[in-house]
Amino acid sequence: MPLVSKNKRIPYLGFNDTWFSLVGILIISLITNYLFSDPLERNSLMSVIIGWSVSLFFTICDWFIIRFILISLRKKYPHFRDDVKRISIFLIAIISTVIIVDFVGGALLSMTLNLFSLNASHKVQLKILIPIILITIMIMAIYEAIYYYVRLKKSIREEEQAKQVMIQAQLDTLRNQAQPHFLFNSLNTLRDIIDQDSKEDAKGFVDNLADVYRFIIESGNSNLISLEKELKFAKAYIHIQSERFGDSLKLNWNIPIDKLLVMIVPMSLQLLLENAIKHNIISKSKPLLVTVTIKDDNLVVSNKIQVKSTQIASTKVGLKNIEKRYQLISSKTPIITNDGEYFIVSLPLLKSSK
Numbered sequence: 001m002p003l004v005s006k007n008k009r010i011p012y013l014g015f016n017d018t019w020f021s022l023v024g025i026l027i028i029s030l031i032t033n034y035l036f037s038d039p040l041e042r043n044s045l046m047s048v049i050i051g052w053s054v055s056l057f058f059t060i061c062d063w064f065i066i067r068f069i070l071i072s073l074r075k076k077y078p079h080f081r082d083d084v085k086r087i088s089i090f091l092i093a094i095i096s097t098v099i100i101v102d103f104v105g106g107a108l109l110s111m112t113l114n115l116f117s118l119n120a121s122h123k124v125q126l127k128i129l130i131p132i133i134l135i136t137i138m139i140m141a142i143y144e145a146i147y148y149y150v151r152l153k154k155s156i157r158e159e160e161q162a163k164q165v166m167i168q169a170q171l172d173t174l175r176n177q178a179q180p181h182f183l184f185n186s187l188n189t190l191r192d193i194i195d196q197d198s199k200e201d202a203k204g205f206v207d208n209l210a211d212v213y214r215f216i217i218e219s220g221n222s223n224l225i226s227l228e229k230e231l232k233f234a235k236a237y238i239h240i241q242s243e244r245f246g247d248s249l250k251l252n253w254n255i256p257i258d259k260l261l262v263m264i265v266p267m268s269l270q271l272l273l274e275n276a277i278k279h280n281i282i283s284k285s286k287p288l289l290v291t292v293t294i295k296d297d298n299l300v301v302s303n304k305i306q307v308k309s310t311q312i313a314s315t316k317v318g319l320k321n322i323e324k325r326y327q328l329i330s331s332k333t334p335i336i337t338n339d340g341e342y343f344i345v346s347l348p349l350l351k352s353s354k
Helices: 006-013 018-036 045-076 080-115 126-196 199-218 227-248 268-279 318-329
Strands: 249-254 288-295 298-304 335-338 342-348
Touching: 006 045, 006 126, 018 045, 018 126, 045 080, 045 126, 080 126, 199 227, 227 249, 227 268, 227 288, 268 288, 268 298, 268 318, 268 342, 318 342
Parallel strands: 249 288
Antiparallel strands: 288 298, 298 342, 335 342
């Protein structure tokens, strides 16, 4: 039974109330005995002990009966939406219990004393019962406050866990979206190499592409990656592209060593480099220079706009993918600037969540 078993009781009370019950019963019995007993009956130690014992008996009955009702109501009405209904029923139960325990207990007490030839009678007095009811309600309010706090914490924790699961699912979707996007553009590049160069160059490109994909697999399913690893991946990608463009594709890397351990969204730098290569003219007469540097805790990737006369069909996945992943992971978002002359993207550098 939840009333007896601690493990079964705690989920409905919010805490182990063993000591709370012992101390509470002792204090309430002493207070009620002092407040409501006749001062003339406290003229001897024996009368004081008897009076307190009677008060203790009534307090124990009230406490455990009411606590049993409390647990039963919480089992029946566990949801926040049921709180008003449950508490209303509980208040009625407290009043009824105190009155019934006082009436029945008083009758049993009178019968017991009469057996020992001690004339005694017990009357239900509202002026005594009302303060007892109020004290009981205040004590039960402590139970209710603790229970509400514990449930609220649990609800918030479950909501956060559900939110994290949802965010993780979205991140997985975006990460899985980025990889086919990279493959799609890599195959376009391979097609151009086959059209323009020898089969040997195409074979070399495929070998390097395999190395890059091996890096993607080894980096795992992390939502964040160190800038050092992302740079390694980006440089491997640029090495592949250099087989196609040679000296016409130039990279200016300006990354301080002390920034290599900060975190960044995986494949974000590579996607920006891929975007620059895809949408700009790259030739001996118009080489493309892409600058990668750090500025104000941002990784800044910029290039001069050299619009192609015939644009390759865009899936519009790259930049949106990066933006969405940043939005899910942090409050910071990439800043994209296009002034007609330069295209600049600033990627926030993040701290590890570990």
